[in-house]
Amino acid sequence: MEFFRFRRDIPFMRHALVFNVISLVTFVAAVLFLALRGLNLGVDFRGGTVVEVVYEHAVDFGRVRAAIDKLELGEYSAQSFGAANTALIRLPLKAGVSSAQLSDRVMNALKADDPSARQVRVEFVGPQVGKELYENGALALLLVALGIVGYLAMRFEWRFAVAAIIANLHDVVIIMGFFAFFQWEFSLPVLAALLAVLGYSVNESVVVADRIRENFRKMRKASVTTVIDNAITTTMSRTIITHGSTQIMVTAMLVFGGEALHYFALALTIGILFGIYSSVLVMAPLVMWMGVSREDLVKPEKRRDGPAGETIRP
Amino acid sequence: MNRYPIWKYAVIAVSMAIGFLYTLPNFFPEVPAVQVSSSKAGVKLDTALLQSIEESLKAASIPYRGATLDSSGVKIRFDDTETQIKGRDALGTKLGGNYIVALNLLSTSPQWLASIGALPMYLGLDMRGGVHFLLQVDMKAALDKAGDRYVTDLRGLMRTEKIQYAGIAREGGGVVLRFRDEAERAKALFTIDKNYPDLNSRAQEGGGGSEFRVFSQLKPEAQKRIQDGAVLQNIQILRNRVNELGVAEPIIQQQGAERVVVQLPGVQDTARAKDILGRTATLEIRLANEEPGALEAALAGQVPFGSDLYTERNGSPVLVRRAVVLTGDRINDAQPGFDQRNNEPAVHVSLDGTGARLFKEVTRENVGKRMAIVLVEKGRSEVITAPVIREEIGGGRVQISGRMNTREANDVALLMRAGALAAPMEIVEERTVGPSLGKENIDKGFRSVTWGFLVLAAFICVYYMLMGVISTISLSINLLLLVAILSMLQATLTLPGIAAIALTLGMAIDANVLINERIREEIRWGATPHAAIQAGYERAWGTILDSNITTLIAGIALFLFGSGPVRGFAVVHCLGIMTSMFSAVFVSRGIVAIVYGGRKKLERISIGQIWRPGASAPAPAKP
Numbered sequence: 027m028e029f030f031r032f033r034r035d036i037p038f039m040r041h042a043l044v045f046n047v048i049s050l051v052t053f054v055a056a057v058l059f060l061a062l063r064g065l066n067l068g069v070d071f072r073g074g075t076v077v078e079v080v081y082e083h084a085v086d087f088g089r090v091r092a093a094i095d096k097l098e099l100g101e102y103s104a105q106s107f108g109a110a111n112t113a114l115i116r117l118p119l120k121a122g123v124s125s126a127q128l129s130d131r132v133m134n135a136l137k138a139d140d141p142s143a144r145q146v147r148v149e150f151v152g153p154q155v156g157k158e159l160y161e162n163g164a165l166a167l168l169l170v171a172l173g174i175v176g177y178l179a180m181r182f183e184w185r186f187a188v189a190a191i192i193a194n195l196h197d198v199v200i201i202m203g204f205f206a207f208f209q210w211e212f213s214l215p216v217l218a219a220l221l222a223v224l225g226y227s228v229n230e231s232v233v234v235a236d237r238i239r240e241n242f243r244k245m246r247k248a249s250v251t252t253v254i255d256n257a258i259t260t261t262m263s264r265t266i267i268t269h270g271s272t273q274i275m276v277t278a279m280l281v282f283g284g285e286a287l288h289y290f291a292l293a294l295t296i297g298i299l300f301g302i303y304s305s306v307l308v309m310a311p312l313v314m315w316m317g318v319s320r321e322d323l324v325k326p327e328k329r330r331d332g333p334a335g336e337t338i339r340p
Numbered sequence: 341m342n343r344y345p346i347w348k349y350a351v352i353a354v355s356m357a358i359g360f361l362y363t364l365p366n367f368f369p370e371v372p373a374v375q376v377s378s379s380k381a382g383v384k385l386d387t388a389l390l391q392s393i394e395e396s397l398k399a400a401s402i403p404y405r406g407a408t409l410d411s412s413g414v415k416i417r418f419d420d421t422e423t424q425i426k427g428r429d430a431l432g433t434k435l436g437g438n439y440i441v442a443l444n445l446l447s448t449s450p451q452w453l454a455s456i457g458a459l460p461m462y463l464g465l466d467m468r469g470g471v472h473f474l475l476q477v478d479m480k481a482a483l484d485k486a487g488d489r490y491v492t493d494l495r496g497l498m499r500t501e502k503i504q505y506a507g508i509a510r511e512g513g514g515v516v517l518r519f520r521d522e523a524e525r526a527k528a529l530f531t532i533d534k535n536y537p538d539l540n541s542r543a544q545e546g547g548g549g550s551e552f553r554v555f556s557q558l559k560p561e562a563q564k565r566i567q568d569g570a571v572l573q574n575i576q577i578l579r580n581r582v583n584e585l586g587v588a589e590p591i592i593q594q595q596g597a598e599r600v601v602v603q604l605p606g607v608q609d610t611a612r613a614k615d616i617l618g619r620t621a622t623l624e625i626r627l628a629n630e631e632p633g634a635l636e637a638a639l640a641g642q643v644p645f646g647s648d649l650y651t652e653r654n655g656s657p658v659l660v661r662r663a664v665v666l667t668g669d670r671i672n673d674a675q676p677g678f679d680q681r682n683n684e685p686a687v688h689v690s691l692d693g694t695g696a697r698l699f700k701e702v703t704r705e706n707v708g709k710r711m712a713i714v715l716v717e718k719g720r721s722e723v724i725t726a727p728v729i730r731e732e733i734g735g736g737r738v739q740i741s742g743r744m745n746t747r748e749a750n751d752v753a754l755l756m757r758a759g760a761l762a763a764p765m766e767i768v769e770e771r772t773v774g775p776s777l778g779k780e781n782i783d784k785g786f787r788s789v790t791w792g793f794l795v796l797a798a799f800i801c802v803y804y805m806l807m808g809v810i811s812t813i814s815l816s817i818n819l820l821l822l823v824a825i826l827s828m829l830q831a832t833l834t835l836p837g838i839a840a841i842a843l844t845l846g847m848a849i850d851a852n853v854l855i856n857e858r859i860r861e862e863i864r865w866g867a868t869p870h871a872a873i874q875a876g877y878e879r880a881w882g883t884i885l886d887s888n889i890t891t892l893i894a895g896i897a898l899f900l901f902g903s904g905p906v907r908g909f910a911v912v913h914c915l916g917i918m919t920s921m922f923s924a925v926f927v928s929r930g931i932v933a934i935v936y937g938g939r940k941k942l943e944r945i946s947i948g949q950i951w952r953p954g955a956s957a958p959a960p961a962k963p
Contacts, residue, residue, distance in 0.1 A: 222891075272847055
């Protein structure tokens, strides 16, 4: 079986401007959603209490709300979670209320109302811890970006490093844009997914960059655009198969992983789809615009090897 | 051609054997068990205990599967949870307060595996259910308490050194002493510096030059010592309290400078756990009732009105009056040490101002009598020690000595300190997972990995034929090694950790795809099969290394800055990347060498259909 049969190199670079405009538009849209709607930060980052309650029958939210209303806890939300007999109650932080005891009070009220209520999960994050998790998350993102730029700059060349990180941060921003647009809950596992995507998409850029460098060595007469087009075309098959394989695992998580892994898998799915596009069609044009040349990648010593790099092929 | 040296096969064989051995324990099911361990230092866990446990189970005719003794205690396995709970109840009443009798799950993996350190993976709280608390120690309160103590100490010092002072008070994070003239202040400064090296004291003018002041502040290193001590003491107290909860494998650890993590696997009643952890036990100092005949009457069952009959820690009975002289919050500190006169082990207790005054009055009126120090916790009272009052004790410094050895002195000091937490604590994070949800999480994670893996394997096998089968085998070896390393390190497996296993497998196949695509490409451009395999592996290696290192950077950052479950994700992810490099390149190359290496004339490789641009089609832009 062979899916990809390219008779000739696809002239990606001829349409580079179009791709860049498309990315710019999606990027700006994502930033706009982030700015206007903001992320729906989960309890991990914002602090607060989450209580998951399972009943022996379908949840009667009217009664649940009535029971909690009596406690006068201020704003809260009660929704169904995963199954019809499960309720998820979110209580925001409130100054002056001892938050550690909050879940107990809610559970007591619910049990008094309906003895079949059973607490299966409580998560409480204090304001200080939430702030720290948020700051550490941002720091981790920054550190990963810097680490990758540093490594790629050392291994390839600064243009590749900058282009790769722009392409991949663009993925991250777009995932966050999705989360802002749909107001999906942004939690710690989603952050983990984001960082995993960052590392993973860079893989893609590395593979293409590797091929571009190799082509510069082999195709000594070819123009920069030909070299890049050929690099993208020849790695295309691998790109799709690899991403497809990863997506198989992620889909399994989406289907079988339940609520706990849902947004994690969703973030990965978006990341994988945009990763294919961005690392190939954003990074390569950027490298080209920044004016990469053969001399930047192929060191003079290598050139003295002479014809060894050239091969005759059908 | 594509031969592989023997030593490389040896490496593969050895690593697979080790991988298999250490993965094995995970396949044995867990059985319900009861774990008996000691709740106090000095309570022996020995074969006598094992024997008495077995006898009492037999006496209660509760069937059990076997009891073993190891360093952590006695473990008794049962057939089902019903007999397990019966066993726990029976042993709980039989053994009493010196032992912790807790429910647990134990692996049925054979002893010889455990003896080489092959244990099943440690399941996180989101997999087995339980409570996770992060407690923050109030450091300001700890320092305040120390400040109060120094006010008492300095007042006492001024008195014993006969230095005239006009007043003493807490002010601006330190203690201010006021004097009427320069000479007294100079004397005071000298004495304070000599007696309290932890204090940083300096002269200060106040009240428009008419007042001579000394401002004393704790040195930063002393502050740090007090704060560290407060955290350690609180951990000790938490440990004592958790013992009461009867948890099989509790984790109580310091996290950062001022936080404590408490993880209680299997605990369901979180309200009770919170209650016990947050409780302030009280310490009471009461007088003993030593009226002639009162103790005998009490022992005969006639406890005199207004008194309680207790047993001392050494076993002798003591009758104590109900009226409380002092409570534990008047105790600032208690430290083990030695009596300066006869070098006997002793406990030095320091009281605060009010406590010192009360203590002085009571001791003056009761010289020659005994007083009891009673620890009241959860409505249960225990006499820690009952010393005889030798003389009037003023100044708030008390020494308890006689009839104890060094260890006992340590214990008494600890218990007296443990009367109250060194500083209040607040729960700043709580994560509770019910056992049913934990089991559900295991199933979900397991199903995700299994189905993802099967579909992925099927796809790769169809797409790359025999080379795909080889890729799948190396991916399975990757999984085997990953699980083995996780078991070996006893890393905590959480749901995000399982997600990381799934994701890592999905990403690890990338290396094989890169290699297989490269081989196809080489063949497409006319290389012989052997040369294609050679070139495929060689050329793909650089790319695989680069891309894995960038992924590793992300994983390490996640580990450094992540917390809790996300850390689990990062650990599995990083380990998975490393095992995948080994299995996808090193192992799969070895298998390829077995399959194809022996044949001198290799016509074709089974790597799926390789499409070649037809002669009729325009030639591709290749140099």
